[in-house]
Amino acid sequence: MAKQLQQQIDERRLMPGERLPSVRQLSKSSELSKNTVIKALHTLEAAGVVEARPKTGYFVKAQHLQSMPRKPKDTELKPTAVEVPDLFQEIMMRSAAFDVLPGGPETEPSLQLITLNRHLGRALRHKPQNKAMYYDAPLGLEALRFQIKEHYRTIGLNLATSEFCITSGCQHALFLALLVSCQPGDNVAVESPAFYGVLQLLQQLRLNVIEIPASPSKGISVESLTEATEKWKINACVVTPAYATPTGASMPEEHKKQIINLANQHDITVIEDDIYGDLCFGERPPPLKAFDTEERVILCSSFSKSLSRDLRVGWIVGGRWQNEITRLKLVNQLASNQSIQEGLTSFIAEGNYRRHLYQYRQVLKRQRDQLVLALRSYWPDSTRFSIPDGGLSLWIEMEESVDTKTVYQIALKQEIVLTPGALFSADDRFSNYLRLSFAHPAIGDRLKAIRILGDLFERKKRVIQ
Amino acid sequence: MAKQLQQQIDERRLMPGERLPSVRQLSKSSELSKNTVIKALHTLEAAGVVEARPKTGYFVKAQHLQSMPRKPKDTELKPTAVEVPDLFQEIMMRSAAFDVLPGGPETEPSLQLITLNRHLGRALRHKPQNKAMYYDAPLGLEALRFQIKEHYRTIGLNLATSEFCITSGCQHALFLALLVSCQPGDNVAVESPAFYGVLQLLQQLRLNVIEIPASPSKGISVESLTEATEKWKINACVVTPAYATPTGASMPEEHKKQIINLANQHDITVIEDDIYGDLCFGERPPPLKAFDTEERVILCSSFSKSLSRDLRVGWIVGGRWQNEITRLKLVNQLASNQSIQEGLTSFIAEGNYRRHLYQYRQVLKRQRDQLVLALRSYWPDSTRFSIPDGGLSLWIEMEESVDTKTVYQIALKQEIVLTPGALFSADDRFSNYLRLSFAHPAIGDRLKAIRILGDLFERKKRVIQ
Structure with a gap:
């Protein structure tokens, strides 16, 4: 039972943050006793895969660690002067890449x-x-x-x-x-x-x-x-x-x-x-x-x-x-x-x-899940990313051979903007990382843009010199 | 004729910026020929006391130099570090003293x-x-x-x-x-x-x-x-x-x-x-x-x-x-x-x-003249000040024995605010100077405040230790 649920979660058939079926439903569909189901849920809870919320049920934990990007290799801890690349100003001119498709479809005002x-x-x-x-x-x-x-x-x-x-x-x-x-x-x-x-x-x-x-x-x-x-x-x-x-x-x-x-x-x-x-x-x-x-x-x-x-x-x-x-x-x-x-x-x-935050948090959570789903659907299997419980962005690790600065330049020709990992360090330790924001919904043209990025990464060996 | 006009200007019976009576009126009131009047006006113009404006007549020059504050005594020209007194922040809390009576009567919005x-x-x-x-x-x-x-x-x-x-x-x-x-x-x-x-x-x-x-x-x-x-x-x-x-x-x-x-x-x-x-x-x-x-x-x-x-x-x-x-x-x-x-x-x-500037300049000019008149009426005869052709403020020189920082502290007890000269230098070369702004009209309670300041300066020997 626990394994079966774990598999569904790993395969993203159950999304992070999603509610699990009730104990009764699980018992019915699996033809196992309620007690067995409850035991399985406790096992998953102890493993940090699901969490119980009082009077509501069990939920897939958002911070499900399996596909998390890794910490960069240990580098020496020492002070250095900072020399930020010109790329920063360029990206700032493009709304800091909080939108994969700046000037894309407008949303109705809330x-x-x-x-x-x-x-x-x-x-x-x-x-x-x-x-x-x-x-x-x-x-x-x-x-x-x-x-x-x-x-x-x-x-x-x-x-x-x-x-x-x-x-x-x-x-x-x-x-x-x-x-x-x-x-x-x-x-x-x-x-x-x-x-x-x-x-x-x-x-x-x-x-x-x-x-x-x-x-x-x-x-x-x-x-x-x-x-x-x-x-x-x-x-x-x-x-x-x-x-x-x-x-x-x-x-x-x-x-x-x-x-x-x-x-x-x-x-x-x-x-x-x-x-x-x-x-x-x-x-x-x-x-x-x-x-x-x-x-x-x-x-x-x-x-x-x-x-x-x-x-x-x-x-x-x-x-x-x-x-x-x-x-x-x-x-x-x-x-x-x-x-x-x-x-x-x-x-x-x-x-x-207060009212705005209540609604906006739900919107952002939905958009996070849309983005997660888009990455799962269109990006290479080797892609690793965080699924945060808040904020605006996903931190994504690609295979080591990928240079996200190069992909940034290629994508830009199609007016698609990502934030290369290079921006997040004074040295080059994140050259195969990038940030994508879920400040905008990953639907329509923006979903297309994410798919195009996925294709770029898939074809990277051919496309990127 | 020229002397008589000069005297009227010196005594501020004719205000800076004010139009002189027409040649015909002057000729009539003085019982002198028009030619004599014109000659007198030319003399005053050459002396920089009045100015001719085509098709309008003669005006008292705004920058009439007689009562101008003096340049401070020559100090050595050398670089020094700056240490601005805490007084600055205190005065900033009081609207930078652009208003002699902060929180005084409000004006209707333009x-x-x-x-x-x-x-x-x-x-x-x-x-x-x-x-x-x-x-x-x-x-x-x-x-x-x-x-x-x-x-x-x-x-x-x-x-x-x-x-x-x-x-x-x-x-x-x-x-x-x-x-x-x-x-x-x-x-x-x-x-x-x-x-x-x-x-x-x-x-x-x-x-x-x-x-x-x-x-x-x-x-x-x-x-x-x-x-x-x-x-x-x-x-x-x-x-x-x-x-x-x-x-x-x-x-x-x-x-x-x-x-x-x-x-x-x-x-x-x-x-x-x-x-x-x-x-x-x-x-x-x-x-x-x-x-x-x-x-x-x-x-x-x-x-x-x-x-x-x-x-x-x-x-x-x-x-x-x-x-x-x-x-x-x-x-x-x-x-x-x-x-x-x-x-x-x-x-x-x-x-x-453009329309706003046209009106606002007239308002400010009127307010400058109100302030000038108030100073002439209520402040010591020894007061020297500039009459600028623009901007927002008068720079005022008092007798050398006056310390405007002290007057600032005394006036503050009546919620009257001036800007002491000390604020305008890194050393103490302007201790007997102050700035008053004509951003607000010198009428009503604000006129009263200026009058109170004048009294303070008159009685300075008794009031200021």
């Missing part, structure tokens, strides 16, 4: 986006003369910071409104965090694969990177990070504990505590990128910041991935550096837009953000 | 602001799903850059749309300009008095400042700048040729050419702050950038002062550094808001920005 625009429109009409004449407060709109604070409170992070500072998105927050906590020449530890935006910042601020291997399911290796702290002075560590791009990894709570301990011990600033935190398909785990004991975690996030990239509203919780961060923000760009903050505030206060 | 909001609202409703899913292009909205380009074309600066990059305001543009053109430890020449925002940037980027004396009417001294280039390697020079804060000075065209020559000769990056350029009461002089022969002028500006501080839309023309600036902007904060750019574009395209 009801919540229409509601959001009504709130923004109303805020624009409120005291326009005053807003035209006065800049926003240095920390940003207090009422918005209150709403964000309240949102974090529901997931186990208790902060004061005054601990938040509004920024122009998460990248801006990461910039301020690194600027305030590091001097040129300092060493910064990052997950490997890393978010390319952070690698770019390290280059701009003349900081050295130490790339710490990260597992596609559990994130940064605490063991490797510990090893690195023993060898080198590490000034800051940038981590994305929740559904990191590109892997979608989610850091276990135990690791969070260990990282805080390590940071306290070695005086490391921990910069937490929480931008994907709200895109969880199950329960939202508390941020790393919730375990901070010495005001040394700087939390960075924004509404760009969870609501709208066009708001340009992010936030930073600066801990012990809060005043200095606010000063840097002022000097750097003075102020944020007040109307947008006001509209966003009333939108959240009326429960719309 | 028709143009209501129109602007209609355009912004319409843009928000246009393809909201697409904007939520895709970031803005790295250079910003092309249609908006086209409108800005066209606006500059009308004042003698011919550029291509691709030469502009949209930023989050002028401060953000200045930050990018300094970041791209200087290395830590480099020397940057600025006008003295300087814009405090630039001094803050120099501190943040660890650049040294060389403060070049500037005249309250003609701006930076080319002679002093030349002297400085002979003594020191100057990497960049930040200037505000049009209605600089705090003096309101306007750089003569001849000086612009000399500065370009000097920059070419010594390989200096010229960073032009044009934020007040559109707030001219007479003809808009062409920007310094119009005289650039080697792509070494970086033009920075925004709509914050001329239209709305809440748009957070500025621009940078990066010259030879354009690609690198765009890359830095991406890394720094990724993108700008697309809806606001779209709404602003259609607002400008329909001629609304």
